Amino acid sequence: MDVGYRGPTACAAAGVTYRQLDFWARTRLVGPSVRPEPGTGEIPLYSFRDVLLLKVVKRLLDTGISLQQIRTAVEHLRGRDTSDLPHITLMSDGVSVYECTSPSEVVELMQGGQGMFGIALGRVWRELEGALGQLPGERLAEPLPDEPHPGDELARRRRERKTG
Structure with a gap:
């Protein structure tokens, strides 16, 4: 993925508040993985996968799952390959979260x-693609050697304003 998303864009796409986003990043539940270090002078950027996890966390919270169980589910999903995520359904009985990768596993749990509820990550993925397609992202491709990076120009102007 050659696009990163700023915090406000990630919030809008995932349906979370900036306060939630900040708290989850500080507690390392879900943070920006494209540009994670805010102390570097660059704006942190979230990947598509990060925003997908934010949206999953929000849905699990809305159903009453404990933050401890959500943290376990997110850590499990982080260990999965990105290409596997659309084929996963998270099921929960309100206490525990289970991963199902086939209809037979869903039926077995049911x-x-x-009482169970499920979150089909493939559907969340498609919703997110639609939402992020209408929101601004930042290209991460490297500039050509003689072409300055757009962020460098902005950083230069800020420095001039502060020192000038």
């Missing part, structure tokens, strides 16, 4: 007789 046969327990307990």
Whole structure:
């Protein structure tokens, strides 16, 4: 992925507040992985995968799942290859979160007789693609050797304003 998303764009796409985004980044639940270090003078950027995880966290929170269980689910999803994510359905009984990768696994969980709900990551993925397609992203491609990086020009202007 050669695009990164600033915090406000990630918030809009995932349906979370900036306060939630900041808290989750500080507590390392979900943070910006494209440009993670805010102390470098560059604006942190979130990847598509980061924003997908933000949206999943929001949905799990909205259903009443504990932050501890959500953290476990997110860490598990981080370990999965990005190409696997659209094929996963997260199921929960309100206490635990389970990963299902086939319809038979979903049916097996449902046969327990307990109330369950599911989040199909493929659907969340498609929703997110639509939302991010209408929001601004930042290209991460390297500039040509004789072409200055657009961020360098902005940084130069800021320095001149502060020192001038």
